[in-house]
Amino acid sequence: MSAGCAVIIGAGVIGAWSAYFLERAGWKVTVLDQGGFGKGCSHGNCGYVSPSHVLPIPGPKAVGTAIRALLQRNGPFKIRFRFDPALWRWMALFLRRCNYRDMLRAGHALHPLLQSSRSLYEQVIGKEKLDCEWQARGLILVFRTKAGMEEYAETNHLLAEEYGVPAKRLDGDELSAFEPALKPGLGGGWFYDIDAHLRPDRFMAEMRRLLAERGVTILEGQTFREFRRKGPQAEAVVTERGELTGDVFVVATGAWTPRFSKQLGCTIPIEPGKGYSITMGKPAHCPRVPLIFEEHRVAVTPLDSGYRLGSTMEFAGYDSTLRRDRLELLKAGAAIYLHEPVGEPVLEEWFGWRPMTPDGVPIIGRSPAMGNVFIAAGHNMIGLATGSGTGRLVAELVSGQPPHLDPHPYRPERFT
Numbered sequence: 001m002s003a004g005c006a007v008i009i010g011a012g013v014i015g016a017w018s019a020y021f022l023e024r025a026g027w028k029v030t031v032l033d034q035g036g037f038g039k040g041c042s043h044g045n046c047g048y049v050s051p052s053h054v055l056p057i058p059g060p061k062a063v064g065t066a067i068r069a070l071l072q073r074n075g076p077f078k079i080r081f082r083f084d085p086a087l088w089r090w091m092a093l094f095l096r097r098c099n100y101r102d103m104l105r106a107g108h109a110l111h112p113l114l115q116s117s118r119s120l121y122e123q124v125i126g127k128e129k130l131d132c133e134w135q136a137r138g139l140i141l142v143f144r145t146k147a148g149m150e151e152y153a154e155t156n157h158l159l160a161e162e163y164g165v166p167a168k169r170l171d172g173d174e175l176s177a178f179e180p181a182l183k184p185g186l187g188g189g190w191f192y193d194i195d196a197h198l199r200p201d202r203f204m205a206e207m208r209r210l211l212a213e214r215g216v217t218i219l220e221g222q223t224f225r226e227f228r229r230k231g232p233q234a235e236a237v238v239t240e241r242g243e244l245t246g247d248v249f250v251v252a253t254g255a256w257t258p259r260f261s262k263q264l265g266c267t268i269p270i271e272p273g274k275g276y277s278i279t280m281g282k283p284a285h286c287p288r289v290p291l292i293f294e295e296h297r298v299a300v301t302p303l304d305s306g307y308r309l310g311s312t313m314e315f316a317g318y319d320s321t322l323r324r325d326r327l328e329l330l331k332a333g334a335a336i337y338l339h340e341p342v343g344e345p346v347l348e349e350w351f352g353w354r355p356m357t358p359d360g361v362p363i364i365g366r367s368p369a370m371g372n373v374f375i376a377a378g379h380n381m382i383g384l385a386t387g388s389g390t391g392r393l394v395a396e397l398v399s400g401q402p403p404h405l406d407p408h409p410y411r412p413e414r415f416t
């Protein structure tokens with residue numbers, strides 16, 4: 001298709017990367033958002049660009065892990081059970097995928113997207129000189145117990161054999177020697193040297209600057225309501241402020257996307273998976289490398305300009321309360337592992353709605369209802385890490401160019 005006007009709905013990391021690659025492919029691009037650019041889930045996440053995160057949540061151990069976490073009084077995983085057919089349907093689809101075969105299949109869908117994204121971040125951040133605290137220092141999965149360490153040895157073997165993503169084993173004192181911010185006496189850790197991280201809010205601010213410099217129009221505070229259609233094509237997006245015409249449209253509305261299922265002509269089983277973060281000043285004894293405390297589900301991001309604790313997963317619909325007990329859980333978890341778990345001052349307390357699909361794989365492709373509308377949503381816990389590959393794939397599909405990776409696993413109609 002020859003390049004004309006492209007309208008992107010949603011200015012998160014997925015919308016921003018789609019805008020970048022569409023503009024480079026010659027499209028005249030407009031991005032619109034109901035709020036501010038980059039202020040959704042892409043704002044306060046942990047910033048990991050982590051090709052190591054190959055395995056999706058649904059897997060053979062997921063149900064047992066979830067039940068154990070649900071039984072904890074203030075565990076990292078929560079479901080607010082309620083009468084909501086969409087949630088029950090989502091859970092049924094999720095449970096169906098909690099087996100070894102579907103987990104491996106989802107891993108094979110995520111692996112190329114993660115790999116492509118990791119190298120695109122490095123290239124584009126360097127080429128465009130994006131000032132976003134990019135660090136390629138790797139990431140350690142830390143275990144408090146030796147049993148946890150041994151259990152992960154099986155996963156490490158699987159990741160190495162099936163996807164070529166091995167970790168370096170760090171036992172006992174090797175771990176605290178490698179990362180002195182950790183307390184001695186922990187079970188050990190697995191180090192992924194391929195992983196990198198950045199500061200997400202800085203990255204989104206830099207993407208906004210870059211896109212504006214390249215002539216992309218950015219419209220904030222404009223809520224998309226529906227498409228104006230002509231037969232099997234969309235002609236315009238309708239917002240409460242009027243209409244915006246275009247030749248092609250990309251729906252990159254993250255956790256909000258199921259609201260448009262009917263118009264898009266397919267079931268979009270995405271549930272908001274609420275997570276929290278606290279951004280602080282750097283503690284004196286700050287970790288050098290990002291850390292995930294697997295048994296307590298707390299993630300630590302050392303930034304040039306600060307320090308962030310993040311995680312927890314709550315299925316509570318579109319609940320927008322910032323719960324203090326969830327924030328405290330992050331600090332309490334970090335205190336088990338770190339000499340100095342918190343820094344001063346607290347700069348931001350935040351939550352975001354991860355767009356969770358029941359198979360752990362994003363939804364990327366053409367809408368079955370309208371030939372010139374594309375969907376790019378449902379990036380789960382790895383939307384930053386898979387954002388650049390997604391944006392490039394979107395631009396290729398929209399422009400009719402050969403895709404750099406097989407789009408079949410991400411097809412929108414797979415749940416219908």
Ligand SMILES: Cc1cc2nc3c(=O)[nH]c(=O)nc-3n(C[C@H](O)[C@H](O)[C@H](O)COP(=O)(O)OP(=O)(O)OC[C@H]3O[C@@H](n4cnc5c(N)ncnc54)[C@H](O)[C@@H]3O)c2cc1C
Nearest residue numbers: 010012034040041042045046048224254275382383384385
């Ligand atoms: C605590 C936490 C830590 C995380 N850590 C990581 C990490 O380290 N690495 C990683 O890869 N991922 C991480 N994630 C996940 C990641 O943040 C998400 O996968 C990603 O941000 C999703 O991006 P998105 O662009 O799809 O959604 P969003 O960033 O939410 O963007 C969607 C946009 O669409 C807009 N929108 C919605 N409806 C409309 C409408 N009707 N009209 C106009 N605009 C609309 C919204 O306002 C929003 O700005 C984390 C998430 C959380 C919560």
